[in-house]
Amino acid sequence: MSESSERPVSASGADLFKVAFDLEAEREDWPPVSVERLWGEKTEVRFEIRVVNTPFFVPGIAYGDLIRVRPDNERRELVFESFASESGHSTIRVVFLRRNLRESVENQFRDAGCSWETTSRFNLLAVDIPPTVNYAEVRPWLAQRRESGDLEFQESAISTLHRSQVNSTS
Known part of the structure; x- marks a missing residue:
């Protein structure tokens, strides 16, 4: 069986591209990878990409955010250059400290209207x-x-909208 050479597409039908985010170590053991690659779709602006998945390790980026990229010919990939604008989505990371909690936590997120990777x-x-x-x-x-x-x-990335919701209840 051969692998398809077709590029994946987003829900809107746009071609998806992997974007490399080089990560700086926060501690000796975190993050556990030096590069995270996120899927994105081109916009009408040259070298602008809309992120279409939720990052595990990249700080300050959420689903739907617009970013600027640059082609890195040596690495043969698109590389994150700068943040352009937020989408209104937020990203949080959850690490389980006790076993057998994943299902109940996922159910709470689902009931709240969140999704996750x-x-x-x-x-x-x-x-x-x-x-x-x-x-x-x-x-x-x-x-x-x-x-x-x-x-x-x-x-990891709390949108202006979500920050204002939390601040208004404080």
Whole structure:
């Protein structure tokens, strides 16, 4: 069986491209990779890409955000150059500290209207919080789970909308 040479397409039918994000170490063991590659689709602006998945390790980027890229001929790939604008989505990372919690946490995210990507390699969820979700309703149960020692979460990219929702309840 041969692999297809066709480029994947987004839900809108646009061709998808992988974009490399070089990561700086926050600590000696984090992040556990030096490069993360995210899918994106071209916009009408030259070298501008809309991110179409949720990052596991790239800080400050969420689903739908617009970024600028540059071609790296030596590496033969597109490389992240700069952030252009936010989409209104937010990204959080969840690491499970206790076993057998994943299903109940995923159900809470699903009920709230969030989606996520997962990797068993790192026992991690990369959660997309769309603009239609009130983050001020999600954050308290996450904080409660953190306080009980069930999980740890990191707010990787919190949109202006979600930040204002949390701040208005403080």
